[in-house]
Amino acid sequence: MMRLTPKTGLKIVAMSAATALVLSACGSGDGGSDGGNGGEAGGAVTIEHWLWDDVQLPMYQACATAFTEANPDITVNITQTAWAQYWQNLTTNFASATGPDTFTMTVQYAREYSSLGQLADLDELGATEGIDFDSYVAGTAENYLLDDTRVGLPLDWDIVGLVYDETAATEAGLTKEDINQLEFDGTGEDSFTDFVKAMALDANGNSGLSPEWDGSNVTRYGMLPEWADGFTGQNGWGNLAHALGWDFFTEDGSLNFDAPELVTTLEWYQEMIDLGVMQTFDETSTLGQHPAMEAGMAGATLAGSWNASNYLADTQEIDFAWAKVPEGPEGRFAATNSLAAVVWSGSDQKDAAAQWVNYLGSPECQEPNGEFGVVFPAVQAGTDAAVAANAAAGADVPEFAEMAAAGETYQIPSFTRNAEIRTIIQDAIWAIAAGADVQSTLTAANDSAQALVD
Known part of the structure; x- marks a missing residue:
């Protein structure tokens, strides 16, 4: 049985689509298996990034803008689709080898998509370079280390x-x-x-x-x-x-x-x-x-x-x-639960995709995200920023942090x-x-x- 242990809660500092996916994993887009191109080495590229939450879209658009300013040869195009349609679209596009370069993943689907060969190894791509895993809220990064393969960098926790x-x-x-x-x-x-x-x-x-x-x-x-x-x-x-x-x-x-x-x-x-x-x-x-x-x-x-x-x-x-x-x-x-940024194994632009995911998992993206007050970013400093932003807006919910700090949580599981x-x-x-x-x-x-x- 392949699963994640569910009763490992977060601790923060106080305060069948399956068949289509298998087929697409065996025959992805051109050049998808040899690292792709992107950035200075391969010229200007556009990364297609998918997410489902319209409320989170503005903060990730801001991240994309800042990322492109620092990496002028890489543009990020973000597509937001409602939850049910999002997963259906992934299945359809993977089957036709036209999936997004990067996309948002949730714990409950991570093991299934990984077992079907759709998620790239972020360590192999260099997407984890410079990431301080100790900076994350405990429990978030571990959710996406599957059988010693790092398939995602955590974006937030809820x-x-x-x-x-x-x-x-x-x-x-x-x-x-x-x-x-x-x-x-x-x-x-x-x-x-x-x-x-x-x-x-x-x-x-x-x-x-x-x-x-x-x-x-x-x-x-x-x-x-x-x-x-x-x-x-x-x-x-x-x-x-x-x-x-x-x-x-x-x-x-x-x-x-x-x-x-x-x-x-x-x-x-x-x-x-x-x-x-x-x-x-x-x-x-x-x-x-x-x-x-x-x-x-x-x-x-x-x-x-x-x-x-x-x-x-x-x-x-x-x-x-x-x-x-x-x-x-x-x-x-x-x-x-915690969401993560992942790289599609069939992407033609894995190098640029890895750079983008690395940025999404960094304090440079997550601390400003916290200031939006929409989610608790996975980076502890981002969570601190979110708590401060919500308090300033009169929308603080201390009960969330109190339950998490006390370990009064349960983690939803993931199945193949x-x-x-x-x-x-x-x-x-x-x-x-x-x-x-x-x-x-x-x-x-x-x-x-x-x-x-x-």
Whole structure:
């Protein structure tokens, strides 16, 4: 079984597409295997760089401008595409040997793309020259060292927190301190369950805690669930299940998606849906989490730090605040992840691509990125800059840094057959969200996924 150990959290200073990918790896573009050209040696070149996050686009455009000023023979053209289309486009373009020279990678896909031969060895290309790996937030660089091959340089790190409607919380008699101390045990009698109920409102003005609560006539749900997290549960159930003691793997390394802790967590979700304090699966909005919260559909949700600037923007009509994820019997576990810059193995311009990736992984790019206050850059100094920028803008979320500094995190895993496992577990989660029996559904899914990694 090829995987990353998932419960290695970040520590910061306080404060089937598979077949097409295999084929393309065997027959990439002209000259893709001999280092390419670029910079002074090969004349002027243009590097095609892809990413998916429109919010991050301006800061990487700024990096590209600064990079070209220092390297006049290399121009960087950045293409931004939404998440789902991004991965589809990569598959299509790799198959036709027209992929981008460099692109953004996430932990959960890194091992699969590496096993299919799509990611170049950055050490061999010289892309790691001059990089001080000690300058990175611990855990970020290690995510992209796969079987002793360095396939990516970390760009940032993120963590999940609880975002909520501050006015609704105040009306429910809840303070920020209360919300930061919420506990979840899966029984339906814990303080997090009471919080979800308290944040819900029916048409008669009753909260979910009221004996008069009408779950068939809801004007605001208590919590907005995220059902599209694949096998990670990054923005929802994974954080709660880990608090009960769940892990992606058993002690012998087998998949653990049918474990009692996950069963209990997902049965709790079904109970909340039945009570009417959480929307049914068929009512799930196509807007996405942030727009749905903006519209006042729910009083709270679990979301990533990359969304913090959106929720805390002055343009928001609802006053949102952030808190730590709930703590459980086994502790507090917030999902964490890190993105990286990688070089496509089929690039005709590997030398120039390596220079660009080297710059992306450097303080010269990441410290100014931090000043945008959008993400926490992987370089510690960049994270410090982001914290300062957010504090100056009145958008600081100290809970993120506090959870990371305390090691209250879990790392999402990476599989060689990531896409197939993601589909199996995602389908099971969707079935459960629609009312299927939790235990039998997870057992069947776990068996199917295990067959792919044996």
